[in-house]
Each structure stands twice: as C-alpha cells, then as structure tokens.
Amino acid sequence: MTRWNYFKEGDIIDVVAPGYPSQPHEVEGAHAFLLKWNLQPRIPKNLIKPHFLHANEDEARFGFLKAAIESKDSRVIWCMRGGYGSNRLLPMLAKLKKPKEPKLLIGISDITSLHTFLTQEWGWSTLHAPLLDRLGRGLVSAKHEKELHNVLFGKEKSVEFKKLKPLNDQARNITLQKSKIVGGNLAVLQTTLGTPWQIEAKKSFLFLEDTGERGYRIDKMLEHMRQAGVFKQCHGLILGDFIGGNEPGSEETKHKLVFKRWAADLDIPVFQGLEAGHDVIQRPVPLNTSCVLTQKNGKVLLSIDTGGKAS
Incomplete structure (x- = not known):
C-alpha cells in the first residue's frame, strides 16, 4: 500500500x-x-x-x-x-x-x-x-x-460505514476481519476478466455496485466472476447500490432475489448496504488501503483507512 x-x-x-x-x-x-x-x-x-x-x-x-x-x-x-x-x-x-x-x-x-x-x-x-x-x-x-x-484534506483518517447488513451465515458469524477493499462497478470489472488486469480479490473484500442492470445480467456477471476464480480466497462481497434495472413493463427489479441466491451459493461472507455507487448518496470508498470489519450484537462496522498522509 x-x-x-x-x-x-x-x-x-x-x-x-x-x-x-x-x-x-x-x-x-x-x-x-x-x-x-x-x-x-x-x-x-x-x-x-x-x-x-x-x-x-x-x-x-x-x-x-x-x-x-x-x-x-x-x-x-x-x-x-x-x-x-x-x-x-x-x-x-x-x-x-x-x-x-x-x-x-x-x-x-x-x-x-x-x-x-x-x-x-x-x-x-x-x-x-x-x-x-x-x-x-x-x-x-x-x-x-x-x-x-x-x-x-486529512481531517478524517478513516471512512466508517455502519449500515451493512449480513446476507448469509458466513457474514453473520464474523466478529473481526482485517482486510482491504477492491472493486467498483460490476459491469466494468467483468471486462477485466481474461485480461492482464483481471480483478484480484484474494484476501480482500470485493466491493460491487452498478446501475441500470437487470437481475439476469447481474447474475450472469457474478457467474462469470465465479467461473474465472475471482471469489477464491476472497474475504467477502460488499454490495453497494444497485439502482435501475427494472424488469420490462414493471417497476420492480429482481436484484433482491439475485443477491439472496448468491448469498446462499457462495461460501464467503456477503454484506449489503454500502452507501456508494450511482445513487444519490455516493460516499467515498478508499481502495487498496487497510480496513477492519467488526460485528457486535448484530451491528456491523466497516472502518476503512483513507490512505492519505501528511506531506
């Protein structure tokens, strides 16, 4: 780092x-x-x-x-x-x-x-x-x-997220995990697969977000990642905002069902609720810095080092 x-x-x-x-x-x-x-x-x-x-x-x-x-x-x-x-x-x-x-x-x-x-x-x-x-x-x-x-400007040394919700038992059973955050936009990350710059999520939390993608497309991209080995030794998925992507002729999406399926399928922790992505609230997410995720009495706290230093 x-x-x-x-x-x-x-x-x-x-x-x-x-x-x-x-x-x-x-x-x-x-x-x-x-x-x-x-x-x-x-x-x-x-x-x-x-x-x-x-x-x-x-x-x-x-x-x-x-x-x-x-x-x-x-x-x-x-x-x-x-x-x-x-x-x-x-x-x-x-x-x-x-x-x-x-x-x-x-x-x-x-x-x-x-x-x-x-x-x-x-x-x-x-x-x-x-x-x-x-x-x-x-x-x-x-x-x-x-x-x-x-x-x-260095007035805050870390960014704290307090609204994460565990989606599977692996996530609910975490009490402390030190790691780092990698990732970003899901559709863009899919384009890295098979290239020299394929996303590497080993010993990291993989943060994902997207906009305008229907449920089947999100599922397809996650399946591509699984087959490419991205989730191996990954510390867990942290889902940010997924907006848009309504089903044709409907005001509903299948996002919830897709994430429920993947939370059950994967043997790594899956969390949802990071306030970052394409929605109205776009909080800063430092990438490739140290972070700590703790959970106590059902409350999750993710604290990410900003990665900055005084010059």
Whole structure:
C-alpha cells in the first residue's frame, strides 16, 4: 500500500476525461467547484472534442492521462465523468514506467478500470468517490461534500460505514476481519476478466455496485466472476447500490432475489448496504488501503483507512 498526500489549499488538480464527454457547462461547473475548495483546476483546453463514443480519440484521452500522471507539480488526478472508454487506455497505460511518487485517482463507474490497474499494477491507493461533473452540478449534498472534503484534506483518517447488513451465515458469524477493499462497478470489472488486469480479490473484500442492470445480467456477471476464480480466497462481497434495472413493463427489479441466491451459493461472507455507487448518496470508498470489519450484537462496522498522509 502506498499513501497519497492530503490536499492543501492551492494544490493543482489535474482533470482528465478518460470516458464519456461532458458538456461545456459541466466542465465550467467542475472548474468552479474546485475553485470553491481553493484548489487550482488544470483542465486542458482540448480535453473534450467531438467523438462518436468518447470525450476524445483514444490517443488524446491517454495523452491527457499520461500528462496528469507524469506532471511534477500535481498529486491528484480527478475524473470529469464515467461512461465508457477507460479500459481502451489500459494497454497504453501498461507501457508507462511506474512513477516514483504515487498520485491519487478519484472517480467511479467507468473509472473502475483505472482503479484496478493502478492498485494492482502500481500498488497505489485510490478513491472511489464522486466525479467532478456531479460535484460541479451541485448533486452532492452539503453533508457528503463535507465528508469528502474532510477525507481529502486529512481531517478524517478513516471512512466508517455502519449500515451493512449480513446476507448469509458466513457474514453473520464474523466478529473481526482485517482486510482491504477492491472493486467498483460490476459491469466494468467483468471486462477485466481474461485480461492482464483481471480483478484480484484474494484476501480482500470485493466491493460491487452498478446501475441500470437487470437481475439476469447481474447474475450472469457474478457467474462469470465465479467461473474465472475471482471469489477464491476472497474475504467477502460488499454490495453497494444497485439502482435501475427494472424488469420490462414493471417497476420492480429482481436484484433482491439475485443477491439472496448468491448469498446462499457462495461460501464467503456477503454484506449489503454500502452507501456508494450511482445513487444519490455516493460516499467515498478508499481502495487498496487497510480496513477492519467488526460485528457486535448484530451491528456491523466497516472502518476503512483513507490512505492519505501528511506531506
């Protein structure tokens, strides 16, 4: 585990767009948000250009990411939005030499590809936390914006989750488990299977979330993971928010039935209720840092080290 440096006012924040494009007003909102925190946003002039799928051509998106990784005057890479595109950059990213000093990557959703690469290949600690377009549009509540600020500026040394619910006996029987958190978006993690950057969950809690996926698709992705051996020696599954995915002609989903099935099928603990993902509340989840899960009198507490340090 490597530690990132706590933010200080005046720090330069490198903004990248490895996936979908953002609209000009969203970029302006992100710029204004970072200024509000007394940070210096560095948003390349040609970061976003017309493209039929992404924020820019692969080579351009990678070029901006590479520049952010290699810049000597910044320590943070914050993504504008998710969507799709980050996994196309991994073969190019794999050719880079690991920097001597780690940086902090922030983002969710499609950014899971980059989280997985940076944590597994370079040993960095990263942060699964709101994207800049969301923060710039004021879609994060004052309470949760403050929590994120406190984490990034070192006012909070850990993130605590108190609403986890055990879904099987293996989870109910845990009293203490020291581990780390890996994972992110389920659909993105499925795309890592069979690649050099396949998600590695041994001796870790695997955190999963997603949006717009029907029950059968979630089940299919979990089965693919099982057949790929992802759950072997995994300390357990921790399910975040799964939103959308209603069955055709219905306002209901089959998510509950799917997770009940997997909790019964797997011989590892399965918990539900992490407040992270694509829903309204998107609490920060530090990845590849130490964590402790305790359970007493039916109450579960997951405490995750933020991974930060004073510079």
